[in-house]
Each structure stands twice: as C-alpha cells, then as structure tokens.
Amino acid sequence: MSITVMRQVRFCAGHRLLNHEGKCANLHGHNYIVEFHVTGNDVDELGRVVDFAVINKLFKGWIDENWDHGFILWDQDDNAINALEQVTPNRIYQLPYNPTAENMARYLMREIGPRLIETIKGYDLKLSKVVVWETEKSSATVTCDVSRESADARLQFTNATRSFN
C-alpha cells in the first residue's frame, strides 16, 4: 500500500524559451503553482504520511530562495543572462535546459526533490510526482514510478546476492 500527500507552492518568476517560434522567446513572467506529491508506505502514530508543514518548509523554502521573484533561464542563453546581470539586484537561476514547465518539473523531480526529501528523518518517503502549472490552463507533470523503483532496488539486491554465490 502507498499513500500520497500533496502540497502546492506558489511563486512568481520570469523566463523565456530560447529559440521559441513565437512570443515565448521574449522575457516574460508567470504566476506558477507547483504541486509536490510525496508518497509513503505507512502513516505515523498521528496518522500522517508526513506533516504538510514539513513538506511546505522544505519545498517552499527552496523555491523562495531560488526561483521566486527571479528569472529562470537556460544556461546557454548568454544573451538574456548577460542582459539581466546588468540589473542590480538580480536573481537569475540557470537551468541546464530551456525553462519550459516540463523541464522545470523534471529539474525539481530529479535534481532538487531527492536531496530535500532525504533531510526528513524517520520517514520512508519518495517524491512521486511534480506538477508545474505555468498558467491555470497549462501544466506539465513528471512522475516517478515508486513501485517500479522498489522493484528495481529488489532486483539489484537479488543480483548482488547472486554474485556472492
């Protein structure tokens, strides 16, 4: 059995999509909503997968420090980065790919989520889904197959055991 809880984090940021065919090539901004879905296999003695405040502190904390009221740009986008660096103060966050909703969700899932989740001691939790809402009509979802991951872990264990025999 698995149980999933979700916390929304809202923030404002600017970006642009390098080489976009239309208006998204211009610097512009969004009121983003990110859903962080956290999955556990059990509840604690109070009946929680994990306290919502704990997830909020971790993920909203990271977003507030890194993305909120900043510009999220592809690290290849020298033109925009150089221009924005002329402004003081500035907050520029460079991604290894274009800052689409898909890539932002992927980045949170792969690069940020695991190390934040690890800091929650005493719980066996996985970040199982990240949804980035760019507008109220447009979102991108990245999911991690939690059951498959534990199956892979079991498989690795089996292979390791076999190699000792």
Ligand SMILES: [Zn+2]
């Ligand atoms: Zn946009």
